[in-house]
Structure formats: C-alpha cells, structure tokens
Amino acid sequence: MKLKFKVQPYQTNAVESVVDCFAGQPLASGITYRIDPGRKAQASAFEEGFKNADIALTDLQVLANIKEVQRRQNLPLSDALVSSAGCKFNLDVEMETGTGKTYCYIKTIFEMNKRYGWSKFIVMVPSIAIREGIYKSLQITADHFNESYGKKARFFIYNSKRLHELESFSSDAGINVMVINIQAFNARGADNRRIYDELDDFQSRKPIDVIASNRPILILDEPQKMEGTATTEALPKFKPLMILRYSATHKTQRNRVHRLDALDAYNQKLVKKIAVRGIQTRGLAGTNAYLYLEGIDISKKAPVARIELEVQLKSGEIKRQLRRLEFRDDLFAESGEMDQYRDGFTISQIDARYDTVEFTNGVVLRAGEATGDVSERDIRRIQIRETIKAHLDKEKQLFAQGIKVLSLFFIDEVVKYRDYSQSDEKGAYARVFEEEYALLKDEYLSELALDNEKYRTFLERDPVTKVHEGYFSIDKQKRLVDPDIKKTGEDKGLSDDTDAYDLILKNKERLLSQGEPVRFIFSHSALREGWDNPNVFVMCMLKHSDNTISRRQEVGRGLRLSVDQHGDRMDHPAVVHDINVLTVVASESYKDFVSGLQKEIADTLSSRPRKATEAYFTGKTLTTESGPAEITPAMAKQIYRYLVKNDYSDDADQISTDYHAAKEAGTLADLPDELKPHADQIFQLIDSVFSDAQLPKVEDGRKPKTNPLNDNFEKKEFQELWARINRKAVYRVEFDSDELIRKCVSALDSQLRVTPLQYTVHTGIQGDEITDEQLKTGDGFEVIGSTTEQGGSVHSLVKYDLLGKIAENTELTRKTAAEILAGVAASVFGQFRENPEHFISEASRIITEQKATMVIERLAYDGLSERYDADIFTANQTGQDFSKASTKLKNHVYDYVVTDSDIERRFADELDASSEVVVYAKLPRGFLIPTPVGDYNPDWAISFKEGSVRHIYFVAETKGTMSSMKLREIENTKIACARKFFDEIGRRVTEDRVKYDVVTSYEKLMDIVGRAAA
Structure with missing residues (x-):
C-alpha cells in the first residue's frame, strides 16, 4: 500500500505565500564557490561547490512583496522586516496540525528551486521524533514531486560521524536537504559539539563553516520549541539566507505571510472533527454502591440506560456486569439482591436529552460517570x-x-x-x-x-x-x-x-x-x-x-x-466530516475536556481580530474583475451598519451568536445592493473576526448522529401500509422424508462430479558448487523437469466421518444422510476415495439445494396475533454510516436513508422524485421474515397514490441483476419464501393487498405496479 498525494489548493496557497515574497528575484542556478579543502588537503584538491545565490532584491522590495501577500489574505500588514537570529528575512507560516505543513515546505523547496534556483535547504526540528517524521515524509513524497518538477531532492539526516554527507551537500548542484535536530548543535555532549570543532577526520575543518558557506535557507518546524538561548545563539552561525518558520502556534511574531489556523482548518474540513467520551468519578453521599452509566439508547418506545453494576451470581461470585435497564427497574433485584442497592435504587427517570438517570432515592447519574467504590x-x-x-x-x-x-x-x-x-x-x-x-x-x-x-x-x-x-x-x-x-x-x-x-x-x-x-x-x-x-x-x-x-x-x-x-485521502467535502471523526476517551468529564480544549484553541487565535469595526474593514482587499480593489471607508461603514442593524454584532463590536446561527441556517439578511457583488468575500472578512461561537463543535462521543422519524411516518398511507405488513408469523414445512431421499439420490447420481487428488513429481540436479547458505535454504538443486499425475494410488490418509459431515452441513439426521448415501450409485460413491473433501462439499451442496426446493414447495406461513412495534424504526440507530446517506428526502419516513449500494441510492432518489409515490421507507434491520434458511429483511415499503381502481401497497427488494445464476442460492430461497409470506398474509386482507416483488430499477418497479393496477 502506498500513500497518494495530490495538489490541494489550500497547500498551493501556503507555498505561494512564501515564494511570492521574493517575486523579482532572478533565476540563478549553479552559483559556484571554492570549497575549503582543509589544512590537511593538497592545494590541488580544491573542489567546486554550489551555494544559494544572494537575494538580489532590496529590503524595501521584499517588504513590498510581503505586504502584497498579506494584503491578498487580509492579514495584518508588516511595517518593517523583522530581523532575527542574525537574518533580515524571517517569514512565519501558520498551519494547523494535520493540514500537511511538512508537505507544504517540501513543495516550497521545489518551487523556490524552480523559480529562483536556490538549492540548499536545512530543515531544523526540536526533537528526534519530528526529525524522523520529516525524513519519512521526504521519502514518501519523492515520486510525487518528481512527477510535478521532474527532479528529486537529495536528503539526509545530519550526523557528526558521517561528515562525508556534508561534502556532497556542498558539491552537489541539485536540490539538497539536510534534516537536523537542535540537540545536534546546542547540547553539551562531545558528539553534539563536534559541529563547531576543527576535526581531524574532516581535514581540520569545522562542519558549521562548511554548512554556512552554502548560505542555506533554514526551515524551522515547530519554532516555538526552539527559542531557548542555546538555539537562538547558534542560528546565526549557519549564516542563513532566510528563515522560514512553520507552526500551528507561533510564540513570537515576525513577518507573518500565511495563516491557516484551527478555525480555518475545521471550517474548510481539512482536519477531523473531534468527539469526546468523558469519564468522571464522583462520590455519592451515603452510598458505596458501584455504578457506571455508560450511556443511554434512544428508542421510540422509551430510552434504555446502559448501567454497569455489581451482580452476585448463583455461584456466589460477585462480578461487575453491564445491564440495559428501563424505567422502574430495581437495581436491588438486578444485582441478585446486593445490599448496597437495597435503599431506593429503582430507576425513576431516564432523560435522554441530558444523558442522566435518576433513582427514587434522589441519586442522579450522568453518562460517563462512575460512583461508589471506584479505583483507578x-x-x-x-x-x-x-x-x-x-x-x-x-x-x-x-x-x-x-x-x-x-x-x-x-x-x-x-x-x-x-x-x-x-x-x-x-x-x-x-x-x-x-x-x-x-x-x-x-x-x-x-x-x-x-x-x-x-x-x-x-x-x-x-x-x-x-x-x-x-x-x-x-x-x-x-x-x-x-x-x-x-x-x-x-x-x-x-x-x-x-x-x-x-x-x-x-x-x-x-x-x-x-x-x-x-x-x-x-x-x-x-x-x-x-x-x-x-x-x-x-x-x-x-x-x-x-x-x-x-x-x-x-x-x-x-x-x-x-x-x-x-x-487515497478521504476528503470529499460532502462526507469528509461523516467519515473523519476523532474520538478521544478522556479520564475527565466531557464538559471539562471540551471547555479546556476550546480555551486552548482560542488562546492560539491571537492573530485574529476580535472586533468588527469600520477601521478593521477599511483598506481590506477585494478581488474584482478588473483586479484587486480596497474597501473604501464608505463601504466599511455600510458593512458595520449592516452588522449592527441585524444584531449581528453587539455593543462591544464583537460578532454575535445570532450571526453564526443565521449563517448556519442560511437565513442571513441581504447585504446592501452596493455590497452584493462582493458578498462572498465580505462574509469571509466577517468570519475572520473571532468569536466564541466559531470554535469547533466538539461532539459527545456517546451521542452518535441519529436519523429521527419525520411526519411522513404518521401519514395515513404509511400507517395503513405498515398495518398490512407488520404482523409476525411462523412457518411450517411438511414433506415426506422418503421423497426428499429419492430426489437427493437422483440429483447426486446425475450431478456429483469430484476432481481427483493430484500429485506433482519434480526432477532436480545438484549444482557443481554449493555454498553454506544454499545448504541451509535448500537452493543447491536446480529443477529440470516436473510431471503431474492424478488418481492411481494417491489417496488421503485422513479419516473422515462422512455421515457426520454430511448430516452437519445439510442439517439432516445421520439416519436420513445414511439412506441418501446408501442409494447413490456405486460408481458415483466411489469418487469419495479419490477426493474425500471435495466429495463432502459437493454432496452437501446438492442435498441442500434439493432440500431448499422441497422446503419452498411445502412451505406455509401462519400469522400470529403479535405485531412488530414501530419501535424497530428507531432502535439500534448507533453506528450508522452517514457517509452512505442520501441527501435530505421529502417523502421518506426518515430525513435521510442510509443505503447499502449505489443501486439502492439511485432507487431512493427516484422514489423521492416520483409524483406517483406518497410515502416510502427503507425497512429497518429489525423487520424480519422467518425462513428455513435464515431470517430475511426486505428492502423497501412503498405506498403509491390512489389510482382509479384501488390503492397500491408495495414491498420491494432491489437487486443489481435478476439472473438467478448471479444471485446466491440462499438469496433465491429467501426471496421465494418472502413471496409465500406476503401471498399468505395478504389473503387475510380483502382489499388493497400488498404486492411483493424483486426489481432492478425504478422503471421495473413502475412496470410491475402498472400491471398490478390494471
């Protein structure tokens, strides 16, 4: 398996934000210099090196470029170049964790080489962990960037004992990337100080001098972790051409040229959503009863609490067990009459809205809470x-x-x-x-x-x-x-x-x-x-x-x-946050974890403006057909008044929750006419003003996304359809065993064909010379021929319980299986010796098929007074795959339908668009028809508009093909049983009987419905 990479617009923007800061720099490839050979080398040993060309732009030109980059992203404009670590050019790139900042700066390396010819780069990191991760990234992206740029970078990890790699770093004209962790030059150990020492094994040169001669571009990954004195004092010794700093949380502000913070990443769906399952302990006064509320299951009937408690087994052993408990259940009885649950531990309320369970003694337990005798x-x-x-x-x-x-x-x-x-x-x-x-x-x-x-x-x-x-x-x-x-x-x-x-x-x-x-x-x-x-x-x-x-x-x-x-990356906008949800199981309450996490996120958003004032909007850049244009003071006043007039900002000029609620609901008030041509960009500017309402919504991991029943469920047409199909039934099969035996014998005689066991003979010859390794592996012989034979004296040495296996596979008694095998022709039965396993599997299959045929012929259903409760439509809603859900529907009993295939999804879309369909439902898993080959769950229940003759109710099974050769035998049998079920249950209805059939498309369905209505 190989990770794939593709060009992402947001990553391209990050790259261009850095590269465009040096627009106008001439392309200068192969700037050469004489590499110092060291005192121990001969004068003739001078070698030519390739270093980064100096920046040809003036400081004012670079600053103007930086401002242009900042202006197009509406970032605060820099007043001057901020010098740091002995370098005039220091650019900050803010990128949220998980959005691919490593990919971005690797691509930046290639782009700078392409545009300006710079080829010497050092990626500096605060730890070995990050160093190893970057080295891995350089490896796995090599082919991807080779496809885009037609070249590969040479990269290595700095090691003071492999200084020959520094020689190559200097003398190679291509892209060269050195990865180094700060401990390699700012720690006190002897190995770490070698970078500053004149080394005998390096021709009495200092490694740092050789590095500095290349005028490398420094890329600092997580720079906030590299602001200690030792590191800041060491950086100037590298003589960097510029320093690029990449982090999600910059401590020190320099010239910021790009921002993709936590809010941007979440809103653009570039990272996973977060869900939390908090677990908290708390003492309950006056009780040592151990209880843990795992969660609450919602159903149409009544919510059910999943509670772990201590239970005394019949053996006397005490265990903690998880029980599903309902309103009025008594924990004293459930626990096997454990004393600690004697006083008032009867459930008086289960509140699914607040995830709480209350007992008659007043004790209230919240989901994720453990109480009583709870140890670490x-x-x-x-x-x-x-x-x-x-x-x-x-x-x-x-x-x-x-x-x-x-x-x-x-x-x-x-x-x-x-x-x-x-x-x-x-x-x-x-x-x-x-x-x-x-x-x-x-x-x-x-x-x-x-x-x-x-x-x-x-x-x-x-x-x-x-x-x-x-x-x-x-x-x-x-x-x-x-x-x-x-x-x-x-x-x-x-x-x-x-x-x-x-x-x-x-x-x-x-x-x-x-x-x-x-x-x-x-x-x-x-x-x-x-x-x-x-x-x-x-x-x-x-x-x-x-x-x-x-x-x-x-x-x-x-x-x-x-x-x-x-x-392939799972980043399709329609489903990205249905698939990509990170669940954190925390050892604190959900509320504490979420509030702490959101506070930490808010603290990192210091670069975002907090107030939507006229001054903030004035001078911001809009993209128009004729090019960039600034927001005038008059336009800024209009935006400000729009926010105040609609209560989208408060008295402190902060964006209100009303604005975010209206935006999410799609009910934002119209902008003034003059601003409407730039509506998207203006709302982006408003969104860039921080407010607490923008913080990523952290889900409760115990509350999965649900798909509640809507008003369609209560429609008369669906309730009448449901009343016709929700009756439970039992089946009975009456057939003559002698007839089954006769049919099985006949089928075995005509159909059973077994492949004989085979054996292969290989002929080999020993080689002229054999090494010790070949003796160990057995490779000292060369195969010169082979022949394959079958039958003859080749027989399995395994003893088989033939009757037992046949009886087990076919679910018949040993007596019946014996009578079937006894009737098989001797020539057919003789195949057992040739390949016992194949004989057993084929004979079992043929007998099972004959049995299924007779079952369908003799099958009868008897209706019971018991009916399926509507509760099955809301039970077991946890863990639904909403990435396979349809768009919102208008005629389905749920807002969404989770389909199992593209065929089902298309079928649902066509049903919803049909003017003939009043209401329909994807039948829940709990709706089962019993059959001799296992329970069967039909796909759809559909109620059509009343025609001139009578109303039509339909239960449909969708299949991609009607060919019986492509449907498994068990599916065919279940479908045949379902036909019997609906036929027999339907006989009890005098009018508007339910029609059942298998369809491959909506067109096929309408064809059958048309015939039924005729």
Missing part, C-alpha cells in the same frame, strides 16, 4: 472498554469503504502493557484489553446484520492477541522498556526514543492495510509527537493527569484526514 483500575478498565466500543462502532461504519481504523493508547509505564515478571508477559492493561475485546467482539458479532459477511469475517479473522501491539523502545535483550524522558526545557515530558519512532514510522503504511491484524496500538505517552498516522480514529490517555502536554497537543496526533486501502 476501574477507571482504566472503563476507558479501555469505551475505546474498544468507539473503535468497533467506527470500524463497522468504515470497513466496507476500505478504511482501516486504528486506535491509540498512550500509557505512562511499559510494565502496564508488557510485564516480564508474569509467565505470559502481559501487563495489566494488555490483560484488561483482551478480556474486554473478547466480550465486545462477541456482542458486536451477535448484533451484526446477517448480510454483512465481509466485516463479520474480518472481525472473526484474528485472535485477540494479534489485534494489539506495543510500540516502545527495545533493550539489548529485545525487551520493551521505558524511554528516557526529558526533565527540563521545551521537551519536558517527551522523549527522543529512536527505536520506538523507527518502529512507528517504518510500519506506517503496513498499519493502514486491512490485511495487517494490528488495530490497537499501545505507546508511551512521552512518544506522542512521533505518532503520525492518518487513520487514528480513537485515542485514549491511560496516564496520570499532568500539565506538560496540552489537550490540543494530545488530539493533534489524530487530526489528519484518513486514507483508504488505495492510499
């Missing part, structure tokens, strides 16, 4: 369980689209995952994970739709021990160990753990493959900066709370948009 171990188990649930919800949604879901646990000690003092070496977290995963997997499998076979196979494929893995440092005994963690400085709380980062980055593409079993990753909390995988959908912090890492840094590791199995 309990909280960690709950976190692990919630992470697995969030993972499986997302995986069920995205599997069919070929998107691998990854979940990431950050822990603070390796021993909690891998404990070498235990016989199985499992730490506490690994043990809890395996216990919870096994239980939840079985639960999800039991609720999975019968036709979702591919995901079922995927879920059952790998044992629990294979689905999780630890990414940590490794010692000499190849054991996982804790990394060295920085105690001071900008990197406090983080680690430069090369081993672990190497594992993470090398396995990046492999982890994205659905063929790779690992889906849950445990890593050290100190390594968070090294984690950069686009398909991390769930993050869990199994660590003690601290202040060294912000919430924003935590979620930043999972913000990048996901990719599918082809390496």
Whole structure:
C-alpha cells in the first residue's frame, strides 16, 4: 500500500505565500564557490561547490512583496522586516496540525528551486521524533514531486560521524536537504559539539563553516520549541539566507505571510472533527454502591440506560456486569439482591436529552460517570472498554469503504502493557484489553446484520492477541522498556526514543492495510509527537493527569484526514466530516475536556481580530474583475451598519451568536445592493473576526448522529401500509422424508462430479558448487523437469466421518444422510476415495439445494396475533454510516436513508422524485421474515397514490441483476419464501393487498405496479 498525494489548493496557497515574497528575484542556478579543502588537503584538491545565490532584491522590495501577500489574505500588514537570529528575512507560516505543513515546505523547496534556483535547504526540528517524521515524509513524497518538477531532492539526516554527507551537500548542484535536530548543535555532549570543532577526520575543518558557506535557507518546524538561548545563539552561525518558520502556534511574531489556523482548518474540513467520551468519578453521599452509566439508547418506545453494576451470581461470585435497564427497574433485584442497592435504587427517570438517570432515592447519574467504590483500575478498565466500543462502532461504519481504523493508547509505564515478571508477559492493561475485546467482539458479532459477511469475517479473522501491539523502545535483550524522558526545557515530558519512532514510522503504511491484524496500538505517552498516522480514529490517555502536554497537543496526533486501502485521502467535502471523526476517551468529564480544549484553541487565535469595526474593514482587499480593489471607508461603514442593524454584532463590536446561527441556517439578511457583488468575500472578512461561537463543535462521543422519524411516518398511507405488513408469523414445512431421499439420490447420481487428488513429481540436479547458505535454504538443486499425475494410488490418509459431515452441513439426521448415501450409485460413491473433501462439499451442496426446493414447495406461513412495534424504526440507530446517506428526502419516513449500494441510492432518489409515490421507507434491520434458511429483511415499503381502481401497497427488494445464476442460492430461497409470506398474509386482507416483488430499477418497479393496477 502506498500513500497518494495530490495538489490541494489550500497547500498551493501556503507555498505561494512564501515564494511570492521574493517575486523579482532572478533565476540563478549553479552559483559556484571554492570549497575549503582543509589544512590537511593538497592545494590541488580544491573542489567546486554550489551555494544559494544572494537575494538580489532590496529590503524595501521584499517588504513590498510581503505586504502584497498579506494584503491578498487580509492579514495584518508588516511595517518593517523583522530581523532575527542574525537574518533580515524571517517569514512565519501558520498551519494547523494535520493540514500537511511538512508537505507544504517540501513543495516550497521545489518551487523556490524552480523559480529562483536556490538549492540548499536545512530543515531544523526540536526533537528526534519530528526529525524522523520529516525524513519519512521526504521519502514518501519523492515520486510525487518528481512527477510535478521532474527532479528529486537529495536528503539526509545530519550526523557528526558521517561528515562525508556534508561534502556532497556542498558539491552537489541539485536540490539538497539536510534534516537536523537542535540537540545536534546546542547540547553539551562531545558528539553534539563536534559541529563547531576543527576535526581531524574532516581535514581540520569545522562542519558549521562548511554548512554556512552554502548560505542555506533554514526551515524551522515547530519554532516555538526552539527559542531557548542555546538555539537562538547558534542560528546565526549557519549564516542563513532566510528563515522560514512553520507552526500551528507561533510564540513570537515576525513577518507573518500565511495563516491557516484551527478555525480555518475545521471550517474548510481539512482536519477531523473531534468527539469526546468523558469519564468522571464522583462520590455519592451515603452510598458505596458501584455504578457506571455508560450511556443511554434512544428508542421510540422509551430510552434504555446502559448501567454497569455489581451482580452476585448463583455461584456466589460477585462480578461487575453491564445491564440495559428501563424505567422502574430495581437495581436491588438486578444485582441478585446486593445490599448496597437495597435503599431506593429503582430507576425513576431516564432523560435522554441530558444523558442522566435518576433513582427514587434522589441519586442522579450522568453518562460517563462512575460512583461508589471506584479505583483507578476501574477507571482504566472503563476507558479501555469505551475505546474498544468507539473503535468497533467506527470500524463497522468504515470497513466496507476500505478504511482501516486504528486506535491509540498512550500509557505512562511499559510494565502496564508488557510485564516480564508474569509467565505470559502481559501487563495489566494488555490483560484488561483482551478480556474486554473478547466480550465486545462477541456482542458486536451477535448484533451484526446477517448480510454483512465481509466485516463479520474480518472481525472473526484474528485472535485477540494479534489485534494489539506495543510500540516502545527495545533493550539489548529485545525487551520493551521505558524511554528516557526529558526533565527540563521545551521537551519536558517527551522523549527522543529512536527505536520506538523507527518502529512507528517504518510500519506506517503496513498499519493502514486491512490485511495487517494490528488495530490497537499501545505507546508511551512521552512518544506522542512521533505518532503520525492518518487513520487514528480513537485515542485514549491511560496516564496520570499532568500539565506538560496540552489537550490540543494530545488530539493533534489524530487530526489528519484518513486514507483508504488505495492510499487515497478521504476528503470529499460532502462526507469528509461523516467519515473523519476523532474520538478521544478522556479520564475527565466531557464538559471539562471540551471547555479546556476550546480555551486552548482560542488562546492560539491571537492573530485574529476580535472586533468588527469600520477601521478593521477599511483598506481590506477585494478581488474584482478588473483586479484587486480596497474597501473604501464608505463601504466599511455600510458593512458595520449592516452588522449592527441585524444584531449581528453587539455593543462591544464583537460578532454575535445570532450571526453564526443565521449563517448556519442560511437565513442571513441581504447585504446592501452596493455590497452584493462582493458578498462572498465580505462574509469571509466577517468570519475572520473571532468569536466564541466559531470554535469547533466538539461532539459527545456517546451521542452518535441519529436519523429521527419525520411526519411522513404518521401519514395515513404509511400507517395503513405498515398495518398490512407488520404482523409476525411462523412457518411450517411438511414433506415426506422418503421423497426428499429419492430426489437427493437422483440429483447426486446425475450431478456429483469430484476432481481427483493430484500429485506433482519434480526432477532436480545438484549444482557443481554449493555454498553454506544454499545448504541451509535448500537452493543447491536446480529443477529440470516436473510431471503431474492424478488418481492411481494417491489417496488421503485422513479419516473422515462422512455421515457426520454430511448430516452437519445439510442439517439432516445421520439416519436420513445414511439412506441418501446408501442409494447413490456405486460408481458415483466411489469418487469419495479419490477426493474425500471435495466429495463432502459437493454432496452437501446438492442435498441442500434439493432440500431448499422441497422446503419452498411445502412451505406455509401462519400469522400470529403479535405485531412488530414501530419501535424497530428507531432502535439500534448507533453506528450508522452517514457517509452512505442520501441527501435530505421529502417523502421518506426518515430525513435521510442510509443505503447499502449505489443501486439502492439511485432507487431512493427516484422514489423521492416520483409524483406517483406518497410515502416510502427503507425497512429497518429489525423487520424480519422467518425462513428455513435464515431470517430475511426486505428492502423497501412503498405506498403509491390512489389510482382509479384501488390503492397500491408495495414491498420491494432491489437487486443489481435478476439472473438467478448471479444471485446466491440462499438469496433465491429467501426471496421465494418472502413471496409465500406476503401471498399468505395478504389473503387475510380483502382489499388493497400488498404486492411483493424483486426489481432492478425504478422503471421495473413502475412496470410491475402498472400491471398490478390494471
């Protein structure tokens, strides 16, 4: 699997914002200089080097370019060039985490080389983690940029023991990129100081002098982490031509030329949405009763609370179990009469609006809260369980689209995952994970739709021990160990753990493959900066709370948009935020986590204006047909008055929530006529003024998007249709066993053909000379011929229970299976010896088909008094894949319909557009017709407008083909059974019977309806 890259307009804008600052700089390729050979070299050893050409523009020209770049983005204009680190040209590029800033500055390197000929670049980073990530990015984007620019960059990581790479950096005329972490030149160790020393193994030269001779362009990744004294004093020694700083959170302001902050990234759908499952402990006065409210399921009948409590089993053992409880359920009875639930723990209210459960004793529990006897171990188990649930919800949604879901646990000690003092070496977290995963997997499998076979196979494929893995440092005994963690400085709380980062980055593409079993990753909390995988959908912090890492840094590791199995980015605007949602399982309440996260985001938006004044709008640039034009003071006054008049700004000139609500609802008041030609740009200017209402909406991970029933459900036409089909029934099959035996014998005699076992003989000859390695691998012989034979003396040595296997596969008794096999012709039965396994599978298939044929012929349905409740339309709405939902519909009983295929989506669109259809429904999974080959869920229930004869009700099954050869036998059988069901249930209706059929398109449906109405 290979990650793919494409040209993104927002990234191109970031590149042009930097490159255009030097518009007018002449193209100068191959500026040469004489490389200092060092004192130990001969005079004749002078070599020619290639350095960056000096900036030919004056300071005023560069400043004018910068202002032009800032003006077209409506950024604050710079009054002067801000010098820093001994360099006059310092440009700040603000890009939110996850939007591809590494890609942008790599592309900037190529673009600067193309336009101006500059070829020597140094990417400087604050840690080994980021260094390794950048090196990986340079590798995986090489082919992409080669396609665009027709050349590749030479890149390497600076190492004081591989100084020959510096020689190549200087002497090569192509694009050269050196990646260096600041510890390589600002730390006190001997290896780190070598960059400033005259080295014998470097012809008595100083590496820093050789670097500086190239006049490199410095690119600082995360510059806010490189503002310590040692780093700022060292930067001038590199003699940079310019310094480009890329970060989401600049501390120091210089000449800012581009901004793509957290609000821009979210509003433009360039990063994932965030959902939070908060978990909080609190004490309840006067009780030690353990309770955890996992969440509330909404149904049309009544909400159901998922509560974990202590239960005494019949064996006397006490376990904590999750129960689905309803109004008036008594926890004392549910727990097996545990004393702590005796006094008033009967549910008096379940409030789905506020996610609360109230008991008769006055105790109120909120979703995500655990009370009573709760230890840290309990909280960690709950976190692990919630992470697995969030993972499986997302995986069920995205599997069919070929998107691998990854979940990431950050822990603070390796021993909690891998404990070498235990016989199985499992730490506490690994043990809890395996216990919870096994239980939840079985639960999800039991609720999975019968036709979702591919995901079922995927879920059952790998044992629990294979689905999780630890990414940590490794010692000499190849054991996982804790990394060295920085105690001071900008990197406090983080680690430069090369081993672990190497594992993470090398396995990046492999982890994205659905063929790779690992889906849950445990890593050290100190390594968070090294984690950069686009398909991390769930993050869990199994660590003690601290202040060294912000919430924003935590979620930043999972913000990048996901990719599918082809390496394509999932960024289609219509569905990007239905697919790309990052769920954070936090060890604090949802409210605390969200408010803390939003405060941190707001604090980073310091460059945004806070007030929508006339002065702010005056002078801003608009793009017109005749070119750029400034907003005049008169136009600025009109914009200001428009905001005040419609209450879109308050007395403090801040943008009000009314403005954002109207914008979201599409009900904004019209602009004055003079401003209407520039409406989009003016609203962009208004949106750039910060207000709290703009902060990204953080979803509650326990409240999945739902699709409520609308007024169409209550229409008379649908209620009458529903009343005709919602009756439950049982089937009976009466047939003569002797007849089944006769038909099976006849079919086996005429159809059973078994492929004999084959064997192949290879002939080889030993080579003239054989190495030790060939002896080990068996490669010392050359195959010179082979022959394949079948039958004869080749027989399986495995003993088969033929009767048992046939009876099991066909669901017949051993007696019936024996009578069938006894009647088969000797020549046919003799094939068993030639290939037993093929004989069993083919005989089972033929017998099953004969059985199915007889079942349909003899099948009868008896209606029951019991009916399906309308509740099935709202049950199990969690985990719906809204990326496969239609646009909003007008005649469906839901606002949206989640389809299983393109055929179904087209069919729904045509039904909704039809003037003949009054109301229709995609029947919920809970509506099932029993059949001898498994329950069957029809697709559609449709009510047509009343015609001249009678009203027509229709139940339709949509298929892409009507060819029985392309429909599986089990599908054909279920369809045949459904015909019987609707025919027999319909006999009880005197008029307006329901018609059932299989259709391939809306046109086919109308053809059948027309015939039915005739």
